[in-house]
Amino acid sequence: MLEIKNLHATVDGKEILRGINLTIKAGEVHAVMGPNGSGKSTLSYVLAGRDGYEVTQGDILFHGRSLLGLEPEERARDGLFLAFQYPVEIPGVANATFLRSAVNAVRKHRGLADMDAMTFLKTAKAKMKQLQMDEKFLQRAVNMGFSGGEKKRNEVFQMLMLEPTLAILDETDSGLDIDALKIVAEGVNALRGPERSALVITHYQRLLDYIVPDVVHVLAGGRIIKTGGKDLALELEAKGYADIIADAA
């Protein structure tokens, strides 16, 4: 599904990712943990193809094809979804309008006809119910004035509508209350399947109680310094990063 090979990337000329190797097979969920500033969000942006994040070495294969020459929208249409750590506000654009354009852009790419307004509304309402989101959010402008938790829930809502094959969740759990955390985790789990994978970036092992990962990675200083099973998260929660970073050095 996703193969990251010796990935080096710079932002504004500064090297942030310094040789990342990571392979996610179809159906797997991987967690990435690591100290602030270690490069987790940078990795997610590089995967999504953000301008200004320059790959200087290595390659990223998605479904066996290199992503490097592809625009962000092409990657998105191919099934890569990023739930943003800081979702962006778009004044005046109704959430429903925005999401329907997105859904139809992806459908078009897959050779499907546009989803008509009625079907869209029905599907959207069903997903919102699943996430216990008020339908009013369809008419509100994208993320405008949403609380931190509401923004995160809205990201997961978009994900459920777009049905990506690879979902990258960048600290989607931060800012969620305990009940919301469960609901959002259930939303993510609902999308799990043999053909779908996820890369879950988090600081808290708590999330991984609900979304149980197959593999846990520790990212520090732009490199993956340790990889293990779900118990690694427990270990980190108990001991912090210091020992692992010292071991790796």
Place this chain on the structure above:
Amino acid sequence: MAANAQTIETVEGLAGDYKYGFVTDIESDILAKGLSEDTVRFISAKKGEPQWMLDWRLRAYKAWLRMAREKGEPTWAKVSYPEIDFQDIHYYSAPKKKTLKSLDEVDPELLATYEKLGIPLKEREILAGVAVDAVFDSVSVATTFKDKLKDMGIIFCSMSEAVREHPELVQKYLGSVVPVTDNFYATLNSAVFSDGSFVYVPPGVRCPMELSTYFRINEAKTGQFERTLLICDKGAYVSYLEGCTAPMRDDNQLHAAVVELVCLEDAEIRYATVQNWYPGDKNGKGGIYNFVTKRGACRGARSKISWTQVETGSAITWKYPSVILQGDDSIGEFYSVAVTNNAQQADTGTKMIHMGKNTKSTIISKGISAGKAQNTYRGLVRVMPGAAGARNYSQCDSLLIGDRCGGHTVPYIEVKNRSAKVEHEATTSRISDDQLFYCRQRGLSEEDAVSTIVNGFCKEVLQKLPMEFAVEAQKLLGVSLEGSVG
């Protein structure tokens, strides 16, 4: 950056290459270039006008000559262009009129043009001026509309027809809002106007449909000097749509139109414009100079005039739809979106002149600039000494795309009554990389991302447009900004 093939194709199909810019070779009546008293007489004679109309035009022409001699074109707007040679312009051009019985008789060239524009068959007929009896259903629908309007006492016809058929109304109101000597271009228009629309809604009548040139059979081919006059009598209501995306067959550069609105007691006029004339190429070669005077007078108490405009075309736009709030408790509104891309320049805004007591005005202006375009909001709010309790709220927002363009806000506020309340807010923002990336991560192309963000920015104005118009305007915003990022 490598845009995908699809985007390239779209851009090639639309940006730079003006979609509606092809030329149709068709037999037409063209008067030789140049402007003189004879030109004015020729136009008047062509229209079969009575003496008073000719006299009016000649008065205007003399005034214009004086203006041209003394001061020349106005120079205060933030636009620049080479001086116009007024002798190098055709002042009259009309396709030769025949009465046609069916589409078979219409010049195939003209039909091909309409086809290219994607105008549906039924509309093509109307535009081509087929005499419409029951050939196609839709066409009789248009006739039915006209009959229905007539039954209600609403007059909706061309300006030329109004001059002939309703001289008392025309004489009473023409030039009463925009006087003959108002400004350089309006005065020129008064001398040489070719045609335009005339609407009169009698007391207490609510016009049951949106009026637009679309329904005005045979009158679609108004020239570059349009003259429009709308009168809404006591307690009447009308909504008027002016679409300038229809085929413009003029190859001339200058469009100097005048629109006058008269609103009597308790009457309401809504006037909406979507303007998409040829903006010139990327480097600023060619394109329409859109120098328009639009003004409405709220003459009666509790009357209301609302201007909504979406301006995406033209090389230069110079336009200030205004409202004179004479009647007590009258209301003026101005909702505007002006988009400039590449080398386009727009200097547009409004004037709200408060004269009556408790008069209210609202100004919402959204200026969008991309490329190396310049976009200026210029507005005047004037409260006269007698306008006790007057209120104005103005909000002027500029959105910049890229760093070579400019957005400017020039509000003039003159308050001569202490009980008046005037509020002005202005913002300038840029489309952020964050927003673009967010949209693209969800699968939208860069062009669609820009279009989505811009449409959001303009929402308050777009939602003032009638439904079909709003959809068209949204698409237009996207098209006119293509190629603006990346």
